[in-house]
Amino acid sequence: MDPEFELLLRGGHVIDPKNHLNGLADIAIRSGKVAEVSEFIGASRAAKVVDVSGLYVVPGLIDMHVHVYGGYEGWLFPDQHALPNGVTTVVDTGGAGWKDFEDFIETIIAKSITRVLAFINIVGAGMTGRPEQDTNEMEARPCAEMIRRYPKHAVGSKSAHFQGPGWESAGGAIEAARLSDSIAMIDFAPKPSRSYQELLERLNPGDIHTHLYAGHIPLLDENLVVNEYVRDARGRGVVFDTGHGNMSFLFRNAIPAIGQGFPPDTISTDLHKSSRMVDTTMPVTMSKFLVIGMPLEEVIDRSTRIPAEVLRRPELGHLSVGAEADIAVLERMEGNFGFVDSLRTRLEGNQKLECQMTLRAGKIVWDRNGISFPKWSDV
Numbered sequence: 224m225d226p227e228f229e230l231l232l233r234g235g236h237v238i239d240p241k242n243h244l245n246g247l248a249d250i251a252i253r254s255g256k257v258a259e260v261s262e263f264i265g266a267s268r269a270a271k272v273v274d275v276s277g278l279y280v281v282p283g284l285i286d287m288h289v290h291v292y293g294g295y296e297g298w299l300f301p302d303q304h305a306l307p308n309g310v311t312t313v314v315d316t317g318g319a320g321w322k323d324f325e326d327f328i329e330t331i332i333a334k335s336i337t338r339v340l341a342f343i344n345i346v347g348a349g350m351t352g353r354p355e356q357d358t359n360e361m362e363a364r365p366c367a368e369m370i371r372r373y374p375k376h377a378v379g380s381k382s383a384h385f386q387g388p389g390w391e392s393a394g395g396a397i398e399a400a401r402l403s404d405s406i407a408m409i410d411f412a413p414k415p416s417r418s419y420q421e422l423l424e425r426l427n428p429g430d431i432h433t434h435l436y437a438g439h440i441p442l443l444d445e446n447l448v449v450n451e452y453v454r455d456a457r458g459r460g461v462v463f464d465t466g467h468g469n470m471s472f473l474f475r476n477a478i479p480a481i482g483q484g485f486p487p488d489t490i491s492t493d494l495h496k497s498s499r500m501v502d503t504t505m506p507v508t509m510s511k512f513l514v515i516g517m518p519l520e521e522v523i524d525r526s527t528r529i530p531a532e533v534l535r536r537p538e539l540g541h542l543s544v545g546a547e548a549d550i551a552v553l554e555r556m557e558g559n560f561g562f563v564d565s566l567r568t569r570l571e572g573n574q575k576l577e578c579q580m581t582l583r584a585g586k587i588v589w590d591r592n593g594i595s596f597p598k599w600s601d602v
């Protein structure tokens with residue numbers, strides 16, 4: 224008789240915020256899905272058993288700000304950066320626009336093991352070729368049409384890097400999201416003619432401002448207190464995303480804001496060629512929040528359940544029975560570590576997360592220390 228389960232992860236500490244789980248539990252997998260989560264599942268019921276004691280077993284991480292479309296020169300192919308870091312879902316943020324989104328599906332999305340979702344750029348050619356400055360290319364209607372045509376892949380619209388004085392880019396993306404009943408993600412540089420406060424007032428509930436701790440974002444007032452209008456925006460349902468990146472995460476903004484009760488809603492990396500060089504992987508970015516003082520369960524929540532809800536993908540970000548078995552097995556290491564932000568300043572900490580194993584749809588796609596393999600002398 225075939226065993227009941229293909230795989231059993233035994234003895235791990237499961238953190239699954241959506242299901243209010245934070246303790247020792249075994250997880251069994253069948254047909255790529257979570258089949259059972261309970262305190263004890265007998266080893267004989269599974270074809271393969273992996274001992275994950277001493278490790279944290281969490282839903283596959285969702286990195287909702289990356290650059291994986293080949294049209295953009297800073298792009299990275301998703302699998303080799305996502306899977307070794309416990310990330311099973313990435314969201315490309317505007318690499319492709321409404322003119323080249325189908326090329327993105329064909330060349331990257333369809334070829335990745337990592338689940339790739341996308342915000343479609345309000346600029347027709349996205350981040351390909353000419354920079355995102357041509358206002359004639361910013362069209363809400365075709366952007367919204369493309370979002371509607373590919374609901375499996377597209378989660379909303381994106382505006383980024385616009386240096387002009389007007390609202391064509393951010394306003395266009397917000398309009399495209401409204402027309403397609405989706406969400407907008409905005410990367411914003413305030414100008415005298417368009418303030419951060421006005422942006423937050425224009426965003427609809429569910430829309431996202433990314434890079435909240437960037438140097439150019441007036442999150443804090445001159446006394447380093449979180450501006451009241453920013454809290455008001457969160458109160459209305461505007462979402463604040465990390466988008467760490469090469470330039471967009473400053474300890475000098477994040478530490479006071481978090482101390483005043485203003486954490487990011489979602490933790491994300493803004494992974495691309497340059498940010499990869501300052502080690503902005505998900506486990507490292509999550510570790511920074513841990514070291515700043517955010518409890519581990521909350522760090523996991525802001526990297527799994529909350530991004531799934533923000534992206535309106537309630538099927539993701541948890542380990543409910545029946546869910547696709549996207550799982551990250553993390554180690555919480557203790558020692559002396561240093562973390563670097565976008566200003567190239569250092570924060571010292573005594574803990575750091577590292578991904579030991581990643582499962583995508585029930586398959587082991589990363590195993591740092593070979594814990595799922597037999598000893599060479601036993602075969």
Ligand SMILES: [Zn+2]
Binds near residue numbers: 289290316466468
């Ligand atoms: Zn970005």
